[in-house]
Amino acid sequence: MNKRILKNDFLQIEYLTIGPRITGLFPAGKPNLLADLSKSQPIPTSYGDYHILGGHRLWHSPEAMPRSYIPDGGEVAITDLPDGVILEGATEPGSGIRKRIEIRLAADKPSVTLTHTLINDGLWPVELAPWAITQLRLGGTAILPMPTGNADAAGLLHNRQISLWPYAQIHDPRLKLDDKFVLFKADALPPFKIGYFNSPGWLAYWVDGVLFRKTFDVLAGLPHPDNNCNAELYCGEQFLELESLAPLKKLNPGDSTQHVETWTVSSGLDSLPEEARQRVANF
Numbered sequence: 001m002n003k004r005i006l007k008n009d010f011l012q013i014e015y016l017t018i019g020p021r022i023t024g025l026f027p028a029g030k031p032n033l034l035a036d037l038s039k040s041q042p043i044p045t046s047y048g049d050y051h052i053l054g055g056h057r058l059w060h061s062p063e064a065m066p067r068s069y070i071p072d073g074g075e076v077a078i079t080d081l082p083d084g085v086i087l088e089g090a091t092e093p094g095s096g097i098r099k100r101i102e103i104r105l106a107a108d109k110p111s112v113t114l115t116h117t118l119i120n121d122g123l124w125p126v127e128l129a130p131w132a133i134t135q136l137r138l139g140g141t142a143i144l145p146m147p148t149g150n151a152d153a154a155g156l157l158h159n160r161q162i163s164l165w166p167y168a169q170i171h172d173p174r175l176k177l178d179d180k181f182v183l184f185k186a187d188a189l190p191p192f193k194i195g196y197f198n199s200p201g202w203l204a205y206w207v208d209g210v211l212f213r214k215t216f217d218v219l220a221g222l223p224h225p226d227n228n229c230n231a232e233l234y235c236g237e238q239f240l241e242l243e244s245l246a247p248l249k250k251l252n253p254g255d256s257t258q259h260v261e262t263w264t265v266s267s268g269l270d271s272l273p274e275e276a277r278q279r280v281a282n283f
Helices: 274-282
Strands: 003-007 011-016 021-027 043-045 048-050 056-061 077-081 084-088 097-105 111-120 126-136 141-145 162-164 181-185 192-196 202-207 210-216 231-235 240-245 249-251 256-266
Touching: 003 021, 003 084, 003 097, 011 097, 011 111, 021 256, 056 097, 056 111, 111 126, 111 249, 126 210, 126 256, 141 231, 141 274, 181 192, 181 274, 202 240, 210 240, 240 256, 249 256
Parallel strands: none
Antiparallel strands: 003 011, 011 021, 021 056, 043 048, 056 126, 077 084, 084 097, 097 111, 111 256, 126 240, 126 249, 141 181, 141 202, 162 192, 192 231, 202 210, 210 256, 231 240
């Protein structure tokens, strides 16, 4: 598979000519922040083998087998932009969904904006949510900001909810639950997944002196997958995933839906709130 590169003075991004997939995020003078799973075993499906590969990908939620795992090893259409590129895959067999990722790299800072688009090329309506999944290498700490403040004037309604997957152990030693920030140490223990509605609109990962942070729009009041989750974390034996999700939307034939993330990379924790910096330093 061929790789191509976008870069400025601060970041280098590698993307594949299949997918669409992003496989490299290199801060200047630093190794790849993204996990490399190019040698991992494929997942067999009724549509053929699905190769995880690592890096960043676009899926549609809710997750299901085989719909979520339809192989994406075909060539993408590539459109060059003055500040980036558009990667567009073929229409998926079975689902009728076509995936597009637009990558725009800032000229003067370590920042990249990704616009994820799902298009319904099928013959019937489909309800789904764009799901942006970033696989990061192990060894760091994930930072999940929690909602704070009242959900109503009187403070009588709940303001937080957490979804746990069947294999997630609530006493997992890698997990630190706190009122304002949840931390997770990305070590290769048994699989773990947690999701919630993230009203601050960002997720972060601190590894080897580098902070990766992704931000996204918060669309409260609209239905989201997985018990109303717009943010999720998964950790497996080879990687940690930071995932953001748009609201569920019914796409009629020919319709599309978008989800935008902005990634920033920094060499310190200064972009985090002071309380989060202290928790990470002491975790």
